[in-house]
Amino acid sequence: MRFLTRLVRLLFSRQAWRLVLRAAVILSMSFAMAFGFLAGSRGPWSNYDPYLFAVGTAALFGAACGAIGLLVASRHALRARLRAASERIEELADRNWELKEVEEKNGRHLELKDMWAPIVIQMGRVVEAGRSKRDAGSSRSGSR
Numbered sequence: 001m002r003f004l005t006r007l008v009r010l011l012f013s014r015q016a017w018r019l020v021l022r023a024a025v026i027l028s029m030s031f032a033m034a035f036g037f038l039a040g041s042r043g044p045w046s047n048y049d050p051y052l053f054a055v056g057t058a059a060l061f062g063a064a065c066g067a068i069g070l071l072v073a074s075r076h077a078l079r080a081r082l083r084a085a086s087e088r089i090e091e092l093a094d095r096n097w098e099l100k101e102v103e104e105k106n107g108r109h110l111e112l113k114d115m116w117a118p119i120v121i122q123m124g125r126v127v128e129a130g131r132s133k134r135d136a137g138s139s140r141s142g143s144r
Helices: 002-011 014-042 050-115 133-143
Strands: 119-122 125-128
Touching: 014 050
Parallel strands: none
Antiparallel strands: 119 125
16 A cells, blocks of 8 residues: 555656656657658658758757767766765865764863863962952961
8 A cells, every 4th residue: 555655656746747847848849840741841842952951950969969968968077066065065064073973072181171261270379269369368468
């Protein structure tokens, strides 16, 4: 049952309709062009010249080959851009990984620092962090 449901979804998906539409358009254009050539060359009003027909066909074939060449070149350029983008993504992923490692390392360091935060070492003496420098100074001067 699942297979049948997936098959129906695939057949009625947008991609399937686009493929069918493109195929129908290409097929109809191909038949229209072929029948147009035949009607133009066989009609009583036409002065059929096989050499002119061959030149026109060669021009259309050349235009089609040029269009295919442009498509292949643009595909090649897009592939190169995709390759460059994937390399850049890989570099950024490596950089992100390195930054996360440094952050974790510094995070552990900050946890240790926070653990010892109540105690501050001033001038070789251990003073509580809650006391101000003035308090620490007055206690030092009073102890002399």
